[in-house]
Amino acid sequence: MGFEDKLSVIREDALKAEFPKFDLVVANIPYGISSPLVAKLVYGVNPFRSATLLLQKEFARRLLAKPGDSEFNRLAVNVKLVADVEFVMNVSKRDFLPAPKVDSSVVIIRPKDQIPDVNLDEWWAFTKTCFGKKNKTLGATFKQKKKVIELFRLSKMASSNGEEMNRNQYVCADDDGDNEESDGEECHSSSCTDRELLLFKEKIIEVLKAASFEDKRPSKLCNEELLYLLSMLNQSGIYFHELIKPSSVDNVAFAAAYS
Numbered sequence: 521m522g523f524e525d526k527l528s529v530i531r532e533d534a535l536k537a538e539f540p541k542f543d544l545v546v547a548n549i550p551y552g553i554s555s556p557l558v559a560k561l562v563y564g565v566n567p568f569r570s571a572t573l574l575l576q577k578e579f580a581r582r583l584l585a586k587p588g589d590s591e592f593n594r595l596a597v598n599v600k601l602v603a604d605v606e607f608v609m610n611v612s613k614r615d616f617l618p619a620p621k622v623d624s625s626v627v628i629i630r631p632k633d634q635i636p637d638v639n640l641d642e643w644w645a646f647t648k649t650c651f652g653k654k655n656k657t658l659g660a661t662f663k664q665k666k667k668v669i670e671l672f673r674l675s676k677m678a679s680s681n682g683e684e685m686n687r688n689q690y691v692c693a694d695d696d697g698d699n700e701e702s703d704g705e706e707c708h709s710s711s712c713t714d715r716e717l718l719l720f721k722e723k724i725i726e727v728l729k730a731a732s733f734e735d736k737r738p739s740k741l742c743n744e745e746l747l748y749l750l751s752m753l754n755q756s757g758i759y760f761h762e763l764i765k766p767s768s769v770d771n772v773a774f775a776a777a778y779s
């Protein structure tokens with residue numbers, strides 16, 4: 521009694537609701553929205569202190585995973601960029617009545633005081649490329665014909681400050697070999713030649729080699745190494761996102777990508 525003015529209940533979808541200012545989160549969340557909800561919290565506008573969450577055990581292990589662990593993935597990398605995650609305890613399914621099918625863990629997520637000075641759109645697009653096949657070497661990932669063409673287009677757009685270009689200008693040739701040059705690439709566009717693509721691919725490989733990343737696998741790299749590689753690529757004019765805007769933590773694109 522007497523606490524009515526101190527409590528307001530918001531009955532909305534947690535992924536869609538605009539959160540009011542908050543300091544602490546303590547929640548037994550629906551496990552099905554763990555990824556987008558964690559992303560919404562850590563990349564949201566609220567500078568909160570901590571979030572104590574009950575999560576499905578496997579999801580908690582992925583959040584807590586370190587480079588080299590089999591569970592290490594893009595989610596862990598992106599969350600670690602902006603927050604620290606601490607394991608608190610496991611909770612057995614037998615501790616619930618009725619017992620659910622899965623075990624759980626409690627973790628505490630604390631936003632970092634300082635986050636690296638990196639463009640977040642660029643970072644998310646970069647980690648998406650690297651962790652698309654997290655156990656492939658970076659050399660193999662970045663030499664893929666479609667990836668080279670995609671990065672060539674994005675880099676051109678980024679360096680011309682987001683100047684609109686027709687996405688269909690760069691078309692990857694069929695793999696029938698008939699129309700391919702020695703590099704196996706063809707670009708059906710008046711503004712993109714095979715030679716340009718070849719030079720661009722060589723530039724990517726040069727950066728990977730110079731920084732000794734060609735034979736490395738993303739699943740074994742820490743955030744500092746990934747940030748270093750991204751800055752080296754960017755310095756060479758290789759970009760992963762078409763519009764290079766100033767960094768901003770007020771960004772729901774990441775949450776959307778995980779929903």
Ligand SMILES: C[S@@+](CC[C@H](N)C(=O)[O-])C[C@H]1O[C@@H](n2cnc3c(N)ncnc32)[C@H](O)[C@@H]1O
Nearest residue numbers: 531532533534535536547548549550551552553
């Ligand atoms: C794991 S239960 C926890 C219930 C209660 N907080 C507890 O600890 O016993 C998760 C609750 O979140 C609700 N829920 C599911 N999806 C949601 C969403 N998108 N936004 C907000 N709540 C949601 C479910 O209806 C369910 O009541």
